[in-house]
Amino acid sequence: MKYADKVNDRLKKLLLVPKYKGLQKTAEAAAYSLNAGGKRLRPELCLEICRIYGGDTQKALDPACAIEMMHTFSLIHDDLPCMDDDDLRRGKPSCHKAFGETAALLAGDLLAIYPFEIIADCGFSAEQRIEMVESLSNAVGLYGMIGGQNADTLSRPETVGELVGTYTMKTAALIRASCEIGCICAGAETKAAEEYGENLGIAFQIVDDILDYTSDEKVLGKPVGSDKEKGKATVFSLCGLEGAKDLAREYTAKALEAAAKLPDNAYITELTTKMLTRIN
Numbered sequence: 001m002k003y004a005d006k007v008n009d010r011l012k013k014l015l016l017v018p019k020y021k022g023l024q025k026t027a028e029a030a031a032y033s034l035n036a037g038g039k040r041l042r043p044e045l046c047l048e049i050c051r052i053y054g055g056d057t058q059k060a061l062d063p064a065c066a067i068e069m070m071h072t073f074s075l076i077h078d079d080l081p082c083m084d085d086d087d088l089r090r091g092k093p094s095c096h097k098a099f100g101e102t103a104a105l106l107a108g109d110l111l112a113i114y115p116f117e118i119i120a121d122c123g124f125s126a127e128q129r130i131e132m133v134e135s136l137s138n139a140v141g142l143y144g145m146i147g148g149q150n151a152d153t154l155s156r157p158e159t160v161g162e163l164v165g166t167y168t169m170k171t172a173a174l175i176r177a178s179c180e181i182g183c184i185c186a187g188a189e190t191k192a193a194e195e196y197g198e199n200l201g202i203a204f205q206i207v208d209d210i211l212d213y214t215s216d217e218k219v220l221g222k223p224v225g226s227d228k229e230k231g232k233a234t235v236f237s238l239c240g241l242e243g244a245k246d247l248a249r250e251y252t253a254k255a256l257e258a259a260a261k262l263p264d265n266a267y268i269t270e271l272t273t274k275m276l277t278r279i280n
Contacts, residue, residue, distance in 0.1 A: 003047045003057075003064075004040040010065050011035065014118065029099040029107035034072045036090045041204075042178040043068045044271075049179050049193050052264040055186025062122040063132055063185060066115035067178050070136060073111035074145050074174075076104055083153060112140070124185065131184045139177035144169055157233050160247070164202060171208075172201025196258035200272055203251035207278050209234040210244050252276045 011034055017027045043064035050060040079086045079094040080101065087097050096104035119132045138144055148170025157163040179197035183190040213236045235244040252272060259268045 003044045006061060007040050007043045007047075007065055007068060008035070010061050011068065014062070014065055015069075015114075025099065025103050026106040026110060029095055029103040030072075030076075030110050032098060033076050033089070033095045033107065034069065034111065036092055038090060040068060042071050042175060045175065045178040045197065045200075045268075046182040046185070048267055048271075049182025049262075050185040052262060052268070053183060053186035053188035055182070055188070059123055060182065060185035062118050063124075063181050064178075066118040067136065067174065067181065069111045069115045069118075070140060071174060073108045074140075074149075076108035076111070078149070080104060083149070128184050128187075132181050135177045135180045135184065139173040144173035144177075148173070160235065160238050163233060163235060163238060167202045167205040168198065171205040172198045175201035175204065192258060192261040196255055196262065196268070199251050199255035199258055200275065203248055203255055203272075204275055206235050206244060206248040206251060207275060209236050210241070210248065211278065212236070214241070248276060 012031075015027065015031050015034060017024055017031060046064040046067055047057045047060055051057050075089060076095045078084050079089055080096055087094055089095070092098070094104075095107055099107070115136065116133060119129055119136070122129065122132075124132070140146060142150075148166050148168070151157060151162075151166040152170055157166050176194050176197035179193035180190045183193050212234070235247055239247060252275065255272050256269060259265050259272055262268060
């Protein structure tokens with residue numbers, strides 16, 4: 001069974017819709033977004049990093065699922081009218097379009113809190129669980145996803161350097177944490193994996209920005225051109241298409257350089273290269 005299949009099966013078991021009628025709508029909204037598809041990149045990285053360092057991927061499955069829940073929380077909230085106001089996500093109506101804003105907000109809150117309960121109850125040592133909680137909370141907090149979203153929507157980066165800083169928080173922080181938590185699960189040193197995850201995350205977001213301008217809604221499963229409509233600064237608007245592609249190649253090369261420091265890295269290297277080929 002592939003990592004994504006295992007993650008999908010476990011997610012469905014972790015997030016069961018409660019029998020109590022008063023709680024059902026929030027849980028259903030959370031499950032709707034969580035089970036809507038997606039690449040499962042972050043849990044896949046967590047599990048693969050765990051594997052290459054000799055860890056037990058079955059044991060690491062719950063922390064990996066916790067990461068995916070946290071990622072889904074960010075997507076639900078990003079789509080809300082007060083943020084990006086997007087009507088589609090992964091080819092389906094956004095959570096707030098399908099269930100209403102209140103249920104979507106609460107579903108996002110649920111998927112931001114529940115991951116810490118999952119980690120607290122997973123079968124690792126107390127020290128490992130504390131390290132996982134610290135890694136995940138740092139990736140989500142003021143110097144992680146929330147800080148990145150703040151910069152993206154309120155302060156609006158004006159230079160490529162500021163934009164890369166925003167990407168480092170908004171996207172790369174959780175991808176870096178996915179790699180770090182994989183190391184923690186395996187009892188391994190995290191530095192090389194964190195370096196890899198951060199550069200991959202920056203490259204990933206640059207490619208996403210390019211696709212927002214060059215792809216179409218049917219391929220991406222979400223609105224395209226919305227960044228331009230909102231006047232948001234992106235690598236495309238600051239560098240142009242060729243400059244953006246060059247920057248994507250630069251950070252992909254950095255990720256591959258870091259990946260070369262990891263043991264048994266063939267799959268990680270292939271995954272990294274595939275990220276870039278989405279724009280070629």
